[in-house]
Amino acid sequence: MDTQQNTALARALAEIPGPLPARGVVHIVIPRTDRFTVVGNHLAQHPGLSCTAIGIAVRIQSLPQGAKVGVKALAAHCPEGEKRIAAALRELEAVGYLHRLRDRLPNGRIITRTVFCNQPTALAHHPHHTAAPPHPAAPDPAPVPAPGLPAPALRPALAVPPSPVSTAPPPLGPAVPAPAPSVPVPHPTARKPPPPPLPRPRDHTPELDRAATALLSDLRRNTPALTLSEDTIRQLTPGVAAWLERDTHPDTIRRTLTTDLPHPLRHPAKLLKHRLTHLLPPPLPHAHDLTSPTRPRTAVTPFQTCDGCDRAFRSLAPGHCRDCREARAADAPAAA
Template identity: 70%
Template sequence: MDTQQNTALTRALAEVAGPLPASGVIHIAIPHTDRFTIVGNHLAQHPDLSCTAVGIAVRIQSLPQGVEVGIKALAAHCREGEKRIAAALRELEAFGYLQRVRDRLPSGQVITRTVFCNQPTALLRPRRPAAPQHPAAPAPRPAPAGSPAEAPTSAPGQAPAPAPASPPEPDMPALPPVPSPPLFAAPPAPLFVPLLPPPTAPKPPPAPLPRPDDLTPELDRAATALLSDLRRHAPQFTLSETDVRHLVPGVAAWLERAARPDVVRRILTTDLPHPLRHPAKLLKHRLTALLPPPLPGSHDLAAPARPRPTVTPFQTCDDCDRAFRSPTPGHCRDCREHREHREHRSEATRTAA
């Protein structure tokens, strides 16, 4: 019985932009119109948070204000037990996503508020206070040239109008704005490093195709024959003559390193992606990335020689002809002690005399 194909899924896959990857996940992105929550990749792909902690954080972030998010309240709606939920909340608190702040009500009662921040690293940056907005005063009319400025007059019975304030001096420097303290202190979270670079990141240059030390006619002929014979084993590798001449140095480098032709053929034609769109590029990648090292020589495989221990030679004592070990000739230990004792006595005798 054939497997039923999901026509809706097939139609959605056909609408995905660009070629579909041969392996890994394929995203079908359908825009949300209601009931959705924006979650940052710093949380969804956090390298140090467990999947349970990430899921609990997404659950808390999707709840409205004022909903209870304690251990028992979360355990009543999640399949995880209270121990796993408590451990996940401790992880979120360690990285600054969850904070418990003590606050005093106007009545004097002290309560504990649970605060969840969707981007804790932003709290570490000081916030600039908003500039106060004042209504702009109408600009005074410029006085005509050559006539003195008229003083404001007041009606009879009224107090005289105040004189206009003098404009501020232009040389006074403006005071810098004082940053306001953050809402609550959060521990420094590690900087998030994305697993994949952004699409706009510059790509490193591709590695060059390996080349042999000496491309002899025998290596060139063997590499050309191997590449031309690949289509017998895998019809996808029906290469053009230009591709064969371009890939010959890479195959020759493998053969120069004592790789057998059947081994090279098996490595190049095994586990192929479907569909194979660029066979020459795949061969160049495998010849470059999977190049084996040169075979070691006989001197490389030889065990290192152990250093011989230094043997102190035998010497003969000049006084008693006793054998003793010493790097230089002289007297044995007993004779040296006897000579030192005798010299000491003679020195004491001369001092007494």
């Protein structure tokens, strides 16, 4: 059975001016007059937000004033769980789109208000609108006499003092703190910083080179997706040698390079270079670095056994205890 063609879609594509791109997305823009929400590209293409956070932000913008946007309220209408929605709200709060304010009501109750700003960077520079002074009332027109009648005598106008215009600022709502500093968004055409270089060992010995080459060549034994060419192995050998120089076990290196691989794996050499560079462990500390600092020890007088009564007593040299010494001293005059 042949695939059915969408004639409406084909007609819309034919009406797009200019040639269609050879690759990439093709936009069919149909103007809307109701039920739409304007979303800026700074949010839709924000590099620091996840797709879940961007989707939650778009949903909050589409809700009316006063709608509940808590975790449970959003989870009731979204397939994402409460944990993902809570993490997305924290992302929006970190970059300044979402604010949580504590406000005191007239009855003394304290509530938490959720404020969403569609342009955090422009909030700090937004001008404050003040109420314009009322326009003075136009004076009544002078009465025009009817034809054939004498003009009425004009009475002097009473000097009416102008009503004072209050210069006090209009009452404002609850004070909104300054937005959190937003994450700077790089320009799409800005040049990206160069990636960090592949680590290299301090002493690149032939033994390290031989072991690193053997480890990289053996990756395809259990992981066919990591079948590397000789040139790629030659380029990645210094990185593995740096790991081996830091006393890293080969099984640990193999597990680090082969665990949680993306599917499909399009650039194995780039993935291995990234992991060898960013997951490099520190050198092992020396034995004296792990010992506790020496503390001054308190001199302890050892125990001795009395030669007369066999009792234990503390003394630097063997001999008699205090009682035996006193008894011997008391017997000495009597014997004399």
